[in-house]
Amino acid sequence: MKKVYKCELVSKTELCPGIFDFVVKAPEISETAEIGQFLHIDCGGKTLLRRPISICDFGEGYVRFAFQVKGEGTRELAKFEVGDMIDMMGPLGHGFKMTPGEKAVVIGGGIGVFPVLGLARETDSAVFLGFRNKDLVIMEDDFKAVNDNVTICTDDGSYGYDGFAIAAMGEYLLENKVDMIYCCGPTPMLKAVKQIAEYRNIPCQLSLEERMGCGIGACLTCVCKTTGKGMAEHKQVCTCGPVFDAKEVVF
Ligand SMILES: Cc1cc2nc3c(=O)[nH]c(=O)nc-3n(C[C@H](O)[C@H](O)[C@H](O)COP(=O)(O)OP(=O)(O)OC[C@H]3O[C@@H](n4cnc5c(N)ncnc54)[C@H](O)[C@@H]3O)c2cc1C
Ligand code: FES
Known part of the structure; x- marks a missing residue:
């Protein structure tokens, strides 16, 4: 049974x-957290269901997460102030599986950059972060503080590499051999990364997002299609993921 904790908000920044x-x-939560796991948060107000938010970072006694206001839940969450207590369940799900000594590519898009910060720090990796434009670039300093090989990409070329992060990653892969690709981002990015990884025969892990209910495998709200047969064709993202082997995922 996953425990619920009341956690004091100690820092709030609008990125x-x-x-x-x-x-x-x-x-x-920080004691057992893994990179890629998530929290299921009671956002307060009139929201009934918890909302899943990835763990962005954790250390002794603290957990960091970041979120974009999308609808009612995240709007309520944004109202919490330093000193308030937030009710959260976690850490939930399966995170990224890292192998010591591997050479990796870490690629994130938009709010999908949050769960890959730990990978940028813990792996010997080249990091590609994609945003729509310069104004939406977030966490550049955080990534550059933990990794010497970070490329910021903007779709409209207003900052950094001019084009999609997958294009920058593709160019990198032409000249560099890597053992693993880790990705979290919007579905078109996940699909493209899966294709590139398969074409180049590089193992790849994708962090998926689905709407969630219970967060603990009971309601089936979050199922995604996989290559499994029979009952295993659909898997719960909350308990079997959110991180999956790309080969297993069917888009
Ligand atoms: C494992 C996991 C980790 C996540 N990590 C983060 C994170 O680190 N930061 C962050 O900002 N967001 C994250 N999300 C997405 C976040 O959970 C949703 O944005 C949030 O639940 C929306 O709730 P809401 O009440 O504000 O909006 P709602 O009113 O519920 O929805 C607003 C809009 O967002 C869409 N939406 C809602 N939930 C999802 C979802 N799960 N995936 C895609 N679209 C959705 C709806 O279709 C609607 O268009 C994560 C989701 C999952 C499943
Ligand atoms: S959210 Fe209920 S089974 Fe995944």
């Missing part, structure tokens, strides 16, 4: 309009 970065005191 850019409508995108918030929270740090909470959460000793029990």
Whole structure:
């Protein structure tokens, strides 16, 4: 049974309009957290269901997460102030599986950059982060503080590499051999990364997002299609994921 904790908000920053970065005191969660796992958060207000938000970072006694205001739940979450207690369940799901000594590519898009910060720090990797434009670039300093090989990409060329992060990654892969690709981002990015990984025969892990209900495998709201047969054709993203082997995922 997953435990629920009341965690004190100790830091709140608005990274850019409508995108918030929270740090909470959460000793029990930080003790067992893995990169790529998520929290299921009671956002307060009139929301009934918890909302899933990835763990962005964690350390002794604290957990950091960041989120974009999308609808009612995240709008309510953004109203919490430093000193308030937030009710959260976690850490939930399966995170990324890293192998010591591997050479990796880490690629994230938009709010999908949050769960890959730990990978940028913990792996010997080249990191590609994609955003629509310069105003939406977030966490550049955080990534550059932990990794020397970070490429910021903007779709409209207003900052950094001019084009999609997958294009920058594709160019990198022409000249560099890697053992693993890790990705979190919007579905078109996940699909493209899966294709490139298969074409180049590189193992790849994708972090998927589905709407969630219970967060613990009971309601089947979050199922995704996989290559499994029979009952295994559909898997719960909350308990079997959110990180999957790309080969297993059917888009
Ligand atoms: C494992 C996991 C990790 C996540 N991590 C983060 C994170 O680190 N930061 C972050 O900002 N968001 C993250 N999300 C997405 C976040 O959970 C949703 O944006 C949030 O639940 C929306 O709730 P809401 O009440 O504000 O909006 P709603 O009113 O419920 O929805 C607003 C809009 O967002 C869409 N939406 C809602 N939930 C999802 C979803 N799960 N995937 C895609 N679209 C959705 C709806 O279709 C609608 O268009 C994550 C989702 C999952 C499943
Ligand atoms: S959210 Fe209920 S089974 Fe995944």
